[in-house]
Amino acid sequence: MKYLCYIRYVGTHFCGFQAQKEKRTVQGTLTEILEQFFESPVMVTGCSRTDSGVHADGFALTVALADGSLPVPPEKLSLALAPYMPPDLSLYRAQAVEDGFHPRYDAKGKEYRYSILAVPVANPFYKDRAWQVYYPFLPDALERMNRAASHLVGTHDFSAFRAEGSPTKTPVRTVFDCHVERKDALYTVVVTGDGFLYNMVRIITGTLLAVATGRIAPDATADILASGNRTAAGATAPPEGLCLARVLYDEADFLKKTRD
DSSP states (O other), rough: EEEEEEEEEEEGGOOOSSSSSTTTOOHHHHHHHHHHHSSSOOEEEESSSSTOOOOOEEEEEEETTOOOOOSOOHHHHHHHHHHHHHTTEEEEEEEEEEOOTTTTTTEEEEEEEEEEEEEEEGGGTTTTTSSSEEEEOOTTTTHHHHHHHHTTEEEOOOGGGSTTTOOSSSHHHEEEEEEEEETEEEEEEEEEEOOOOOTHHHHHHHHHHHHHHHHHHHTTTHHHHHTOGGGOOOOOOOOOGGEEEEEEEEEEBBBBBOOO
């Protein structure tokens, strides 16, 4: 058995999730905390890699001890670890799963949310938490963005929305939902899919921003998608507005009752 844990982190001062020598990462930080807590080596396996500056609200990972034990009941693990956590990282839920469960390969999908703040003057409360855009959006920007986003839903070759040099077996992905929400000056791009190419959500966001400002027509996203041409899409949005919101699993496949 091992723990399936859900964590939140502000990625501003992390060099991404994956452990790197002499760099502060989420995986490296959490491994150090857990090994101190359990007084034993642990293996921390994440559901995905996130870049420097990217945040997470529902990142999933497994924690396995060498002997396969669960020394702390899963439902008590978050409170037990709370005093050890830095202010930009928290483990808020845990449950028991079988040894064969993998947080990445058993995921059915992920939801990302990207925040854009359209303001003429910087808002310090959103520093490192949103892409602050200082030029005006069109009056019907939300409608235009949602029309453009609708063309991305479905199973497609997303080569036009992939960073060059990304090592993947296939550029085909299924997007279950892609839409934009607005609250005052804050626009949130929500994308849910079965998997994502490198920088795919950030390139989708950059393209929708170009739609919001009139540089790309709403229905042009269909042509961009069909072209497979990265240069036809918009710029890659910066990392600070991106957040992994949740990981989707078929719970019937792997959930076990937590210990009493």
